Amino acid sequence: MSKQTSKMVNITIDGRQVQAVYRAPLLTVARELGISIPTLCHHEALEPAGACRLCLVEEVRDGWSKFVTACNYPVDEGMTFLTTSEAVLRYRRMTMEALYARCPEVPAVRDLAVKLGVDTSRFIAGDETCILCGMCTRVCDSYATAAIATMGRGSEKIVGTFADTLPDDCVGCSSCAMICPTNHIPVTRSEGVLRIWERDFPLATAHVAVDECRACGACEEACPFSIPRVVHKKDGIAFAEIREDVCRGCGVCVAACPSGAIKQIASQRDLPARAGELLVIACGRSNLTGHAAPTLPDNVRVLELPCTGAVSPAMLLGALGRGYNGVLVLGRHQETCRLNGAEDHARVLVERMDDLAQMVGLGAERLRFVEPDAGQDGPFAAIDEVLNELPPTPLAERFGDELNDSLDSILPLVKWLCGRPELKIAAEAWLEEKGLPLAKPGEPVLLAKAIPWLDILLGEWLRGDGLVDILVDTLAVLRKLGIEAGIAVSGFQGKIDGMVDLYPGSKFYGFCPVGVKAARDAGVDITLVTDLLLERVGELKTETVRTVAVDPALENVAAVARAQGHTVVATESLPEVGLRMTITDGERQALNRILTQAESAGAEALLLAGPRQLIQYLLLGREGAWRGTHIRPLLASGLVAADLAERQV
């Protein structure tokens, strides 16, 4: 249906006068009105075929009637329809009678027959399981590789493969089996192999490298099919388990694991090397490279994954860093996908990474997720469209270091991108989305440093808005102290010294001890927020006394808490981890101990030095791995802001 025309027409259905879109299929109009018309060969993901004839209705004209199939009959001005006239019901029953004779043992047929009042048949009895609705061939034609078709004619017609041979073009997507209303097409799996149409397809099942797994539970949360489970052993070891016999092989967990501890068999994840082009990451069922596919332009490279859900931040950002102009991730219509739901993960991830790319200064829409139109041309049309719109990469150099799926591998890439002189950071969109004020020259400036990147990069791995809260809390505290600050976003270390030029006459504040020290070393006049709090804690009295835990080595942080009147409990030191997103088993166990200590001391929060420690804590604080703790991670500013009325979300 054309989306451009919305011309409306008046029609009458079963005596009701309604408005409908010109040339809309009658079935669509009827269903929207709650009128029930039976169908067996209709599916919303497919073009209507009008094959089963069950949706037959009566169109009444001047003194005569025409019988048409509702699924593909285009409505026009003044048309009148009857969906349950005597003739319609009679013909509908006879069609059902014919099908019932053909397939008496198929539950879908039997159930519909009962519903239509048919319990015997005068037609010749058969024992088929295929009702020849054609949906399997249509879905294969429209969404896959046209590997199956109907063969033979008339009552000899069957669904099968060319000349009954093994179908070369089948990619094992199983859409045909999924869409079949009678379970006529057998699909079996055993030991990591999927068998359909007598062909075997290795399932790209996922396997956890136990030594690298940090039991963070990210895979548990990410899997659309709830398969991974984090198990805890008695000796304190914990890791995720993925049952191979049920794993569907989508690879979402592979992309979700921050340590890169999950691998998929039969899946090539390395980026094809070539720069200045479009990288297409395609669902392996789209058969972009099959023998019947048209040749792709020279400047397009293809990486086929078992499922788009397996696309990782490293692939997306890595491609841009390697010099690709852009990445197009091709999904497919959800209703036709065996891994329905896995591509949601990819869609969200691609949007997030595109936000990050935009913030870095690479521009918007270099990373796209597209569900192509149905039909074998769909993916190629989507590629053409992107090629037409994609500007060349502004990067003057390529990122040369190694990349893998772990978060720690991506950080150097992001840092490198932030430091590129030819790129201009553009964080306004992110700040606006989060409701944070933009810094102005001459006004106080709170340096957000790398928080925005990390917020986007870590996304769902973090619980809640943990990172953004740091900025919100700090702004509230500064406001309380009479300082109306705006947020400036810089890169990693590389861009701090440029801040002075961007905001002449501004006073700078920062909350990361390491970052503030580095800024001072670069000659910037900047105040650490914790120091400011300590200096003016007298203006920050609180009524509510809380019990908070803290590593005694964090003297200033503990001092702020005590000065406010809170009860401070000492814990052992948090491990020193540096700028690393994933932590070791030992570090995780240490944090568990610290939290236990804090809990048994009755603390409600654990005070941390800066964002880095916060991230480590947040990564661990996910459900599934950490048995739910009420202990909140806080910076000093967060503790103070907890009781401020001015704190805005």
Added chain:
Amino acid sequence: MIGRITDAAALENLRAEAIVDHPERRRSVTVCGGTGCQAAGCAEVGEALRAELAAQGLTDTVKLVVTGCNGFCEQGPIVVVRPDDVFYPKVKVADVKEIVGTTVAGGEIIERLLYRNPVDGELIAHEQQIPFYGEQTRRIFGQNGYIDPVNLTDYLAIDGYAAMSKALLDMKPDEVIEEVVASGLRGRGGGGFLAGRKWRSCRAAAGEHKYVICNADEGDPGAFMDRSLLEGNPHGIIEGLIIGAWAIGADEGFVYVRHEYPLAVKRLEEALEQARAAGLLGDDILGSGFSFDIRISRGGGAFVCGESTALMASLEGQAGEPRAKYVHTVEQGLFDRPTTLNNVETWANVPPIILGGAAEYASIGSEGSKGTKIFSLVGQINNTGLVEVPMGITLREIVYGVGGGIPGGRKFKAVQTGGPSGGCIPEGMLGLEVDFQKLTEVGSMMGSGGMIVMDETTCMVDVARYFIAFLKEESCGKCVPCREGLKTALDILTRITEGRGVLEDIDLLLEIGDWMSASSLCALGGSAANPVASTIRYFRDEYEAHIVERRCPAGACRELITYSIDPEICNGCHACVKACPEACITGETRHVHNLDADSCIKCGACLSACRHHAISRK
């Protein structure tokens, strides 16, 4: 080969030259080279004629022309000596020498080789005096007996491409369309839709590229009108297509020919080559600025591909399955572009309409059906072949006038028109005027023009069974009513012909038929009920005899007939014993023989062998 004709004046010059040697007036010997006559051996006859003409030194003065189908197909090989039109049917190679010497050279008639009228036994010498030809109105077909189908000069002599020239150079596309509308021309393929109206809609449809298609799939059993038109005058079809393309604005045309017509394809290919060489196809035809060309596409052996949407699917390279026509093919047809599809005979009617004008064309025919129709008249009829008659002629005139009545003096029972989509018309309606409307009113239809005559030896139940069996084989199988309905209907009809029917079967057949008519996706299923419904309507007693009495009144249904020897007549000549393949006849020579009904397989060999009419079949 004639080279590029650049404009109308050059065309008329060539025509003037061609007329000097006009096919109807020149000294020639024509041999029918149609497929039917090929099967009868016309190739050898033609070769013999060529050799004999050379041997008698006549090659330069008498033209040997191998023509397309003359239409009188049961009389082939047909040789006609012109311009006097002396007609010799069933010519053997051995007769050729005498024909050339006596008639061609000597101008005298050979009586023993003449056509004998089966109705009155009279010998007839001249073609037009033969009732089969004389009773026809051979507007479209008439000149096929004179011209060489792949000789462009011959075609120019009979006004070939004059209509095209007029349309392209003197008329606007809309004027051409209005002329066709005014003529009242209705599609000859079976649909009977007003051709001009179809063209109008197609012209009005949005789209840069449009197509014209000639439907030469001709799948009705026994129909061969289109085959003969393509074999006999392919240029006539080409000319029609060019005019149609000009009218609707198409730049490409296709002729979709069923696979089983190799000779038609060959002739058409040759004619296309000639047309292209002469610049009558291709760029800037006759300097009009209009460019158009035609390609041939061959079918794969499926009756259903005569249905327009299935044909287009097949042309596109997909399986030949119909699709819903709620958005008409004149809007979205071949490759989803506006397409005008018409039957071969329809296209053949276009040049006469443009050349002679709509009024002249519409002066023949009935109120609602103008012009002539070519029927293939077959079955229990004396004169079998293709007949062209004006619409509105009565069935009686066709069967007894042109057709010469039923052979062997047997009784007319019914005529089946319209092929598998049509119905049977009984004797009481022989006065029916044949046109689109009237045929539909009595439960049949025009179809593509098949006309099967039946006598008292035809079983009407078996006729229904035959057509249903055909349709079941040819059904594409996409929609439930056709696929499942035909299967069950065939089972019922087979049971009835084998004496295993029940009375409820008749009503069930009618119910299935009504359901298929309303619910099927295309006209194959939609009209499949007609043979069954019409035979039940007019010959219900035959159905009931099969069911209740286990008797076939026509004596045709194998399970229900018995052969027996009349002891009063049998003289024991033993001829039947020698003929019987099952050795179920016993008896001593010169004694009455005995036939064992239990082991008899009802082949009828004994009946044919007995010269004394001692064997009967009931």
